[in-house]
Amino acid sequence: MAAPLVAAEGLSLERGGRELFRDLSIAVRQGQLWQIEGENGAGKTSLLRILSGLSRFGYAGKVTRTSAVLYIGHQPAVKSLLSPRENLAWHVSGDASYPRNEIDDALARVGLNGYEGVPTYTLSAGQQRRVNLARLFISQVPLWLLDEPFTAIDRRGVVNLQSRLSSHIEGGGAVVVTSHQPLEVACDICRVDLTGSPRF
Amino acid sequence: MRFCLRLLLRQLALAVRRPIEIGQPLMFFAMVIALFPLGLGPDPGSLAGFAPGVLWVTALLANLLSADTVFRSDFDDGSLEQLLLSPQPLFLSVLAYIGAHWLTTGLLLALVSPVFALMLNLSPAVIGSLVMGLLLGTAVLSLLGCVGASLTVGLKRGGMLISLLILPLYIPVLIFGTAAVQASLDGISAVPYLAMLAAMLCLAIALAPLAVAAGLRISVDA
Structure with a gap:
């Protein structure tokens, strides 16, 4: 089996x-969709930031990444002074420079x-938020x-995104996704449930 | 490298669409220098004596005031997280941000400084060394200011802290910048002082982006 794109072993976070979670292990492989569940404050965003590499301190455990990451966080990362087209063309994540017709296609x-x-x-x-989500229709990152990608997105948009x-x-x-909504997707869903984690 | 140019273009487009951000340091420069003749008295002789110091200190403060904003909006809207996750080398990306900051503050200050130098009755013969010094010196100031900005971007009000952190590092630039103008006034060559500023610039280009990159990672992590 191919190496996981991102794997975490023995993660603990306080x-x-x-204590939000203890001794959590997760290995995300190609063709897998993981959903992280848990109530507000259960540590979903913290886990995602650890997996992405944005959080590098303050937790115990080991994270290995073998792939670039497309991360969509709570903030839209969209510049209000730029047009949607410029936002994508000059996007700071910079995984590639896209031709204009591809950008317009993704926005459509x-x-x-x-x-x-x-x-x-x-x-x-x-x-x-849709401007930011358009990156999902253009990026080549695996x-x-x-x-919470469905925040502030209408029902048809959610269907489209799923x-x-x-x-x-x-x-x-x-894909690793945190969401309170049940996902309606064609593939199996692997789940991480942070609800029942030990508390002090 | 192409990504670096794209970032530079993006930062410049953002600056041009919010002209107040470009205008603010220039306005500050103009206002403070216009106040000095009122405070010191209109005697052309004494004004000319103070002129090198006044011009340099004002340029330094104008740069310091604008440094705080370099990463602020990108931090607030999450763009900074995206930048840190980018596969592109952060050193070059950071250099693009700093370059854009210099082009919209330091370069413009250096270009308008002859007007204000004449206003303070500085001899036209030394304007060359003033402008050259400001071109080199403000680039160093931008590089250093961004180190402070990267460390304080996570704080709600980092302005005062930036000044405390960075002002000591600004002082050598101020000393050699004013000395270059003074040397020209005294009729000796300003080249050694300008060379010192250029050396500082080389050192800052090599080291400051590393510090900024580390500072940004800490600020986003916290």
């Missing part, structure tokens, strides 16, 4: 004197056709870490 697939050139501050909060997750998994990608 925040403010509370998140329902933003007609808005490519307008300043992003004129768009609604949901639309601004490993996606998505923190089918994109399915097709990414089919194409040999891997």
Whole structure:
């Protein structure tokens, strides 16, 4: 079996004197979709930030990554002074420079056709999140870490996004997603449940 | 390298679309220098004596005031997280941010400084060494200021802390910058002082981005 794209062994994390999880192990391989569940404050975002490499201290355990990461966090990472097209073309994650027709295509697939050139501050909060989510339709990165990707997205957008997750998994990608909504995807879901973690 | 240029373009586009950010250091420079003749008295002779120091100190403070904003908005909207996750070398990315900051503050200050130098009755013969010194010196100031900005970007009000952290490092630039103008005034060559500034710039280009990169990682992690 191929090496996991990201693997964590024996992860323990404590925040403010509370143990969020202990001795957690996870190995995300190609073609797998992982859903991290747990109530607010259970440590979902912290786990995702550890897996992505943004958090490098303050936890115990070992994380190995063999792939680049596409991370979508709570913040939209969208510049309101730039247009949606410029936001994607000049995106700071910089995994590639995309031709303009691919960018417009990705924006059309998140329902933003007609808005490519307008300043992003004129768009609604949901639309601004869609600008960020358009990266899922253009990026070639195999490993996606998505923190609550469905926040502020309407019902049709959620369906559209879930089918994109399915097709990414089919194409040999891997996804780790935190979400309170039940996922309706074509593939199996591996679950990490942080709800029952030991507490002090 | 192409990514680095793309980032530079992005930062410049952002700056141009919020002209107040470009205008602020220039306005500060103009206002403070306009105040000095009022405070010191209008005697052209004494103004010319103070002019090198006044111009340099004001340029330094204008740079310091704008350094705080370099990473602020990217930190607030999550772009900084994306930058840190990027497979591109962070050293070059950081250099693009600093370069954009210098192009929108230091370069402009150096270009408008002759006008204000004449206003303070500085001899036109020394304006060359003033502008050259400012071009080199403000680049060093931008590099150092961004080190402070990267360390304090996680704090809500980092402005004061930046000053405390960075001001001691600004002092050599100030000393050699004013000395270059003074040397020209005294009729000796300013080249040794400018060479010192250039040497500082080389050192800062090599080392400051490393410190900024480390500072950003700490700030985003916390």
